[in-house]
Amino acid sequence: MTPMKSLLKFLAIIAALAVLPFLLRSPFLTHIGVMICLYTALALSMNLMLRIGQISFAHGAFMGLGAYGSALLMMRLGLPFPLAFFGAALAVTLLAWLVGLVFLRIRGVYFVLLTFAFGEIIVLTFIEWVSLFGGSGGLAGVPRPGWFGHEIQSRDGFYLLALALAAFAYASVHAIYRSELGAVITSLDENEALTRSLGIDSRRYRLLTFCFSAFLAGLSGALYGHYLTLVTPEDYGFGVPVNLVVLNVIGGVAHPIGTVLGALLLVPLPEFLRDAKQYQVLLYGILLIFFLLFMPDGLYGAINRFRRGEKGGTQ
């Protein structure tokens, strides 16, 4: 499929998704739509890290910093939404750059543990620095997004914003993976020594990936905060990156569409099982165990194998 055709197909899908709430007219489903979009963007940010073979448990913190940042920039400094929103995400990216400079020297399990410790420190800071972050109660009354005097009050409007974010995340990640940048990233994971011997500055590339990943997480967090109009520390702890890993493993790490599948399947669950949240967590756990053992390629991998089987086993 030519690039033009893919782009048109993509835009058509987005357009169809955009009109969906107006057809379905269900606030509950629209809400689920918003959550799916936000988590798609977040899960894609984690997918980038998984592609370079690293898990970052700092992403909950990045999400939280985006949420608090955007809220504070609007509430305390009176900045308009677009400035606050992107400003917060850029601040998160800058922090990721600084942190990444030091953390990315470390590899494997130790890197995961580092990001875990970092994430915990950030959440504890949210709780402890009461004057700035509002303590364990957090920040209430976060303003709604809006620009040029027009505020987004309705859930449908929010859905469009979230959909735009998800579309951006998907398009950019997909474009990265299809490009030479993507080839470098997968090569780094597959064989770092060989890739470096070919002149690739692996540290810079890992840093770039980490920063863009944090940028997406920051954007998602900011939008999340404005959606809930409430930013509390417990929403941004260790549970977030765990969920993102679950989404990616079950959906399939190999292609961004797998991540979307994971979000489509798993995000609605907590909303439907609202009163039985623990059953949702239990299901996540059991699914994760099952997929890790028997379907490590995730749903995307399984579908791929099925399709290849249907075509009569070509290649």
Added chain:
Amino acid sequence: MSEVVLEVAGLTKAFGGLRAVSDLSFSTFRGEILGIIGPNGSGKTTLFNLITGVFPATSGSVRFRGNPMSGLQTDAIARLGLVRTFQSATVFKHEPVYENIRRGSMFGCIGNPAWFFRRGRVAAGASKARTTAEDLLEFSGLADVAGTLAGNLPYGKQKMLGVAIALAQHPLQLLMDEPAAGLNPSETEAMGEFIAQIRSKRGIDVILVEHDMRMVTSMCDRILALNYGKVIAIDVPAKIVAHPEVIEAYLGADFE
């Protein structure tokens, strides 16, 4: 008088109390194939790692075409034109042969992510990568397996591919880590011919670290013999094989 390509001066590396290499000095000249031999533990690997920037030297210097290389990372050294190959076949197993070689060329152009933003650089690099890949497929004799996944190739061809990938960066000097390791006699011969052609047809200088004495003596213009981290001798093959200290160092060790 040929120009000096690689100049090693007073190179020393100590790990704690142990000196892996002591006060090594030698130079390579334009157009030559230099062999480096030595029994296990003689410091060959350490020397290799020092030149390719795996770790810094304790003292001494390495200069490549006049550029000091101390403190440079392996990728920066590769971008300067000094490219290494690996002792065990190192390829992108899940990619076809063509893509492997293409990446060898392409990655050299985008070593620093900032270069993505230089206008036209990526496009020019991609086009050059395609031509390079086609050319090297022929040159390395891998054209018939261009579409095969690298992991599915027989080991000997994987090692050839490894060399082709290194060549794709258009290096000035190739630093080869035991190219014959793991190869049977006919594959070794093919590899030897390939290396000779790299010098004669492409004008690329070669440094070989090897155990296979037949390959080394037949191909190299000069041989550097190491033992206990020090240079025993550096001379033409005929003189090296007759050198008393070299013979003594190899007594009891592999001498194929």
Added chain:
Amino acid sequence: MFELAIKIVINGLTSSLVYILMALGFTLIFGIMRVVNFAHGELYMVAALLVYVLVGSWGWNYYLVVVLAAVGVGLFGAVLERVLFRPFIGRELNGMIMALAISITLQATAFILFGPDEHSVPRPISGVIQLGTVMVPRDRLAVGLIALLILGAFYLFMRYTKVGLAMRAVVQDEEIAAIHGVRPKFIHPLAFGLGAMLAGFAGALMAPIYTIYPYMGSQPMLKAFIVVILGGLGSVPGAVLGGIVLGLSESVFATLINTTVATMVSFGIVVLILLIKPTGLLGR
């Protein structure tokens, strides 16, 4: 002032002992199998729940149940290794994700079975002992003493039994240990089981002291994690040293400022150690 210092030290030391138990199990599992056992806290929790059910509801003898719970959790750990962790030997990140999966599954199961509420178990010993002018709760003292006993037994086991030696060999260098005939298929479940048993002891001992609820394993897990990083992943003496350092440091900061800051400082130390010397104070 002196009283405060004594109080800090005693609190620090009694916490240390339990942290050390947790950390030892954690570090043993990592040292031998290179698995970061994110489910370690849940093993602690399962033991505490067993105490709650067997002692609190069925009225069995507390000390008997402590042993039963620890052994039970140990066996459970060995089974987990055999069934769920074995496929991931050599794939550290996937093994870690599996541990996470087990952790959230166990937490959710506990929540579904026992509800979110905090339960408590009657204290087996009550009252305080007076050391000079300082009051020390007797049950904490008992926990400390039992923990010391367990640590002593563990030390003897690792030092003087064939299996213990085999395990230490594997922690040092798996390849060389294999040459000497140590079979990983046998050592791995044993190590995991032993590590789990230590967590089980910790959970059972702490059950009467704190309340019991599904997420009670998170804090000890975090402490174990910090202790092990401090002391060095895979180092048994490191876990002991790390436990003491953490227990004391936390006690100081918690008493002088508050517990949140104490935890932040602990994590800050973790970051520093991972950056400067990832192998920890005593690791290699």
